[in-house]
Amino acid sequence: MTYSLDDTIAAIATAPGEAGIGIVRLSGRETLPLLQQMFRPAAPAWEARSHQMSYGFLVDEAGERLDEVMVVWFQAPRSYTCEDVVEIHAHGGSVAVRQALALSLRAGARLAEPGEMTLRAFLNGRLDLAQAEAVLDVVRARTERGMQAAMEQLGGTLSQEIREARAALLAVLAHLTATIDFPEDDVPPQNILPDLLPVQALLECLLQNADRGILLREGLRVAIVGLPNVGKSSLLNRLLRHERAIVTEIPGTTRDVLEESLNLRGIPIVLADTAGIRQTQDRVEALGVERSHATLEQANLVLFVLDSSEPLRPEDHTLAAALAGRPVIVVENKQDVAVEEPGEPLPLLPEAPHVPISAMTGLGIDELEEQMWQMVMGGGATGGDTALITNPRHKQAIQQAIQHIAAAIEGAQQGLPADFLTIDLHAAVNALGEITGENATEDLLDAIFSRFCIGK
Ligand SMILES: Nc1nc2c(ncn2[C@@H]2O[C@H](COP(=O)(O)OP(=O)(O)O)[C@@H](O)[C@H]2O)c(=O)[nH]1
Ligand SMILES: [Mg+2]
The missing domain is CATH 1.20.120.430 (tRNA modification GTPase MnmE domain 2)
Structure with a gap:
């Protein structure tokens, strides 16, 4: 990344694709002269005024109209970068915006690096590094x-x-x-x-x-695991509130890991439904089971699903042993047809919370979400005084x-x-x-700003 503040830089500031408008942003000393080269105002007696939108046309070197645009000039230092900034609001769509960018580059701007606008705001002292x-x-x-x-x-x-x-x-x-x-x-x-x-x-x-804060930003990986047919996919669908995964009475229906995003009271969650863990002769299913194990390894929180309409099986105990000591919630599913009276949790992972639910009827889903929230946030409030x-x-x-x-x-x-x-x-x-940022090295700045998108 260049650290020179001498160049005038330009970039497309909006996401690619069709849209109502698309914005090209320029920043640097030559911004205003560049604009005057490219822009023909509709009003004859036009003068550039800071922080005001003007209507007109983008014209190429031959004076041909390329697009009908609105432009804004932000006079330094009252701008995002603390430099002179111009935004050209062109029609959305890739051609209009690319044209405006290409014209800016031909007029003498340089293509901005990813994050360079924000880097300039930092170097010019408008934002510190954390900001x-x-x-x-x-x-x-x-x-x-x-x-x-x-x-x-x-x-x-x-x-x-x-x-x-x-x-x-x-x-x-x-x-x-x-x-x-x-x-x-x-x-x-x-x-x-x-x-x-x-x-x-x-x-x-x-x-x-900090750990809670980091979760708010980075999200949480939650894996739904258990033996075949206990209702893992049904639970995924319940939590997502739509029929995402195929549910059948045939054991081994889910053969691949399905990942979906979920917003749990503000925590971004990636919820993974997995293939039921069992020994199998089926090659595809066996590969699925392998992936279940890998997903399990990466999970921050595990929902271990049991079928409470049937006696526990030896494999339930094997899986429980593998989960001991990890953040896990034991989900006792199929309460609508449970064999035992509700009240006594199934004798597995006694130290983990047990939540009785029915993925079929929706019973206990609120309690499960509450329990997930508790496990993640540890009951503590976020924010507070600091x-x-x-x-x-x-x-x-x-x-x-x-x-x-x-x-x-x-x-x-x-x-x-x-x-x-x-x-x-x-x-x-x-x-x-x-x-x-008072003690930030160039390497650190590079590492941080290169993760930005171009135009930011
Ligand atoms: N009665 C009842 N059946 C359920 C419940 N949850 C799932 N099932 C049934 O159990 C079978 C297996 O469900 P599925 O979600 O595919 O289980 P998976 O193999 O663990 O993903 C299907 O026939 C579901 O309709 C429940 O809470 N109550
Ligand atoms: Mg399934």
């Missing part, structure tokens, strides 16, 4: 809750807390450095613990909600900062000299700076 990452999270959000979390991060809630923590550490560092540099000045030896402990507590608090960490990168940086602060605290308690403590505190400051 820039939130832009991508907003675009990619799969549920409203995930979107909400991303919008908070974009608004700077997390950045603010990280910056305050970092500033507190820097103040301690400044003091320690003074005691090292000017010992003769008699800077009073200060107990740094009262300054460090609140920072540590804040970071611990952020960390505590910002929600939604990004594994941020979580890791916070963990590092906590470790370094802990080391500094320990050192201070052992009475180590100030220059030892400053090493740990510097490392903690740098770790936090990686979140907001």
